[in-house]
Amino acid sequence: MTYVSERADSDSVTDGLSSLPTPQWRCFGARTWYPSDLSEGMYQTMVDIGNDIELCVEGGGNPEHPILLLVMGLGSQMLFWPDTFIKRLIDAGFFVIRFDNRDIGLSSKIAHDKTAKVNQLKMMLRLQAGLSNSDQPVPYTLAEMAEDTINLVQALRLDKLNQPLHLLGASMGGMIAQLVAANHPELVNKLVLLFTTTNRGFLLPPKPKQLNTLIKRPAGKEEQDIINHGTWFVKTIGSPGFINEKLVQNKSKLHFKRSYYPTGTVQQLHAILATGSIRHHSRNIKAPTLVIHGSKDGLIPPQHGKDVARSIPNATFQLVNGMGHDLACYYQPFLVNKICAHLKGE
Numbered sequence: 001m002t003y004v005s006e007r008a009d010s011d012s013v014t015d016g017l018s019s020l021p022t023p024q025w026r027c028f029g030a031r032t033w034y035p036s037d038l039s040e041g042m043y044q045t046m047v048d049i050g051n052d053i054e055l056c057v058e059g060g061g062n063p064e065h066p067i068l069l070l071v072m073g074l075g076s077q078m079l080f081w082p083d084t085f086i087k088r089l090i091d092a093g094f095f096v097i098r099f100d101n102r103d104i105g106l107s108s109k110i111a112h113d114k115t116a117k118v119n120q121l122k123m124m125l126r127l128q129a130g131l132s133n134s135d136q137p138v139p140y141t142l143a144e145m146a147e148d149t150i151n152l153v154q155a156l157r158l159d160k161l162n163q164p165l166h167l168l169g170a171s172m173g174g175m176i177a178q179l180v181a182a183n184h185p186e187l188v189n190k191l192v193l194l195f196t197t198t199n200r201g202f203l204l205p206p207k208p209k210q211l212n213t214l215i216k217r218p219a220g221k222e223e224q225d226i227i228n229h230g231t232w233f234v235k236t237i238g239s240p241g242f243i244n245e246k247l248v249q250n251k252s253k254l255h256f257k258r259s260y261y262p263t264g265t266v267q268q269l270h271a272i273l274a275t276g277s278i279r280h281h282s283r284n285i286k287a288p289t290l291v292i293h294g295s296k297d298g299l300i301p302p303q304h305g306k307d308v309a310r311s312i313p314n315a316t317f318q319l320v321n322g323m324g325h326d327l328a329c330y331y332q333p334f335l336v337n338k339i340c341a342h343l344k345g346e
Contacts, residue, residue: 033059038254039083041090046106047099049151056106057099057152061090066164066189066343068094071149073171074272075265077105077255082327088336094343095163097156101173102140102148103264112139115267123273130201133274139267142172142275146179153187164189166343167287171196171300171325172268175278178308181289182281190343191289191312194335195297195325197304198311200277210237210298210325214269217262226260227252237299238326282311289315290342292335294323316342 036042042060049055058078068089070081078098089096100107114137123133158165167188169177174196181188197203205211213236218229230252235243289312293305302319309317318338323331340346 036060038079039086042086047152047155049148049155051151053102053108053148053151055099055102055108055148055152057097057156059095059097060086061095063095063161064163065093065095066166067158067161068096068166068168068343069149069153069158070096070098071167071169071173071176072098072101073173074268075104076171077258079105079251079254079258082329082332084329085327085332085336088332089339092336092340094166094340097158099152101145101176101268103267104261105259109261109264110139110267112137112267115139115263115270118270120266120269120273123270127199127273127276128201128205130277132276134276136270136274138270138274141271142175142179142278145268145271146176146183149176149180150184150187159187166190166192168192168194168339169196170194170327172272174308175199175272175275178278178282178285178312181287182278182284185284185286188287191285191287192339192342193289193291193305193308194327195293195300195305196291196308197300198277198279198282198307199272199275200279200307203307204301204303206300207298213237213299223253223256226256230255234326237297237324239294239322239324239328239331240296241322242328242330243326244329279307279311282308283313285312285315288342290318290338291315292318292320292338294325294331295319295321296323297325299325 033043033045036044036058042058044058046054047057072078072080078100081098086096102108103110118136123136126133153159165187167177174193177191181191213233218225227249231248234248291305291309293302295302306317309315320331
């Protein structure tokens with residue numbers, strides 16, 4: 001197995017250290033933060049978290065505010081956290097940090113010579129039937145991705161700041177967040193989980209149309225093929241009637257230009273399938289938890305979110321009528337209000 005680091009072109013950014021909002025930014029391991037080329041008001045850096053892995057990280061807001069660390073889902077770069085969603089959280093008084101998981105975006109890529117030999121469909125069927133895939137030759141599991149998140153917290157010294165650290169995970173990121181909170185309760189003050197699952201067998205499978213998004217490949221390898229595929233993907237899993245197609249197309253284009261690495265998405269999916277049920281971990285979570293799920297989510301049906309809430313002691317479940325597997329602009333004010341009320345104990 002080999003690791004490949006992919007960095008942004010250093011000529012495309014300028015040293016923004018002097019323009020950062022407070023000197024407290026300098027406490028994060030003496031790193032240089034640059035103005036983000038993704039979102040105004042955000043700052044970006046590369047963080048060595050050990051194990052020959054670097055993660056591309058962005059932060060925004062006041063570091064003296066409570067910290068909210070965002071963990072994104074399958075095959076999705078951190079840019080899939082909408083700018084408007086990030087801004088609402090910062091305006092609500094949080095220091096927001098997001099990052100590219102391993103194998104995606106500008107973070108380290110993992111080459112594995114047995115990836116093509118994995119029978120993905122067989123693994124899906126075994127997971128649905130509650131059977132183990134632990135013997136499959138996958139490059140990593142969700143446990144290792146959770147360790148990445150823990151190592152990032154420690155590399156940035158977030159656990160040493162005099163502010164509570166909250167965790168917000170979406171989809172696969174919600175599974176990772178559950179593992180972090182269960183195995184390192186001292187790190188997580190409060191937990192928010194968006195349209196995620198315990199990954200256990202016998203829950204409702206994805207609807208056929210949404211399941212196809214995990215199987216279907218782009219029509220070709222040209223830029224427009226990839227943009228069309230990405231747009232189709234979001235329209236298929238997103239909130240019916242609330243998809244901003246122009247915004248989705250622009251984001252798909254940015255996703256392609258920033259880093260197109262389909263192998264990473266495949267390997268992250270294999271990690272989910274090989275990990276199997278995490279329900280035994282979910283039951284050990286001590287952090288107060290809010291579970292949010294859309295009623296129109298066809299990729300991870302609402303039954304999964306309810307199962308998460310039942311599995312985590314004293315968790316609260318919020319069903320959002322009409323929402324799919326996305327953070328559509330229409331739902332963001334409601335979502336941020338619920339998230340902030342939970343994190344602030346209101």
